[in-house]
Amino acid sequence: MASVTIRNIDDRLKQRLRVRAATHGRSMEDEARDILKMVLSQQETSAGSLAGAIRARMQPLGGVELEIPSREPIRDAPDFSAL
Template sequence: MASMTIRNIDDRLKQRLRIRAATHGRSMEDEARDILKTALAQQETPAGNLAATIRARLQPLGGVELELPAREPIREALDFSAS
């Protein structure tokens, strides 16, 4: 088995770990090992396309048909020349 040393842990974090370990009736090292094992056992979902994710979530709700305004002809460019 490998061992690991973690330095520069915030005092409040260490205190919370100590309390959590005592609550579960084990050492701080055992508690930290269990926290790491639990956190790393969870499957990470890969980042996907944001637009596709939003579409997939909203598609069951139905869509809205929007009325598109008629296109107008292009306007003449403004003349900024001093005459």
């Protein structure tokens, strides 16, 4: 099994983890492991495309109609024969 060290945790966050671990009758390490397992397993089941996630988040805000610019004809290729 791999080990992970987490530095610079906010004191309030650490205190909340300590209280939550005590409430469940386990160590802070066990509690953190369980939280990570729970959160990451939820994300795996709801994983979809990034575009779908963005669309779902923005859909309640409504759409925006953008003007499509007109296209110009393709330019002629440059002539490099004189070089």
